[in-house]
Amino acid sequence: MRYNEIKPVKTKMKTYVVKIKLQQTGYTNIIDTTVMARTPEMARRLLRQQYNNKHVVVGQPKELKV
Numbered sequence: 001m002r003y004n005e006i007k008p009v010k011t012k013m014k015t016y017v018v019k020i021k022l023q024q025t026g027y028t029n030i031i032d033t034t035v036m037a038r039t040p041e042m043a044r045r046l047l048r049q050q051y052n053n054k055h056v057v058v059g060q061p062k063e064l065k066v
Contacts, residue, residue: 011038012038013036013037013038014036014037014038014063014064015034015035015036015063015064015066016034016035016036016037016040016043016061016062016063016064017032017033017034017061017062017063017064018032018033018034018035018043018044018047018057018059018061018062019031019032019033019057019058019059020032020033020047020051020056020057020058021055021056021057021058022051022056030058033047034064035047035061037061040060040061040063043061044057044061
């Protein structure tokens with residue numbers, strides 16, 4: 001391998017199903033969503049950051065077997 005060649009990095013991305021809680025004025029909705037991440041903790045972090053709410057995730061992310 002020459003110095004200027006870039007070797008691709010292989011990551012094991014998994015799809016997780018996660019229940020999230022969306023709070024609106026007057027009601028709360030709990031829905032299932034999917035997210036691709038390497039670990040369940042990473043899936044939780046991604047959803048918390050996306051929705052800007054640390055209490056958005058309900059329960060544990062479960063790996064979706066395809």
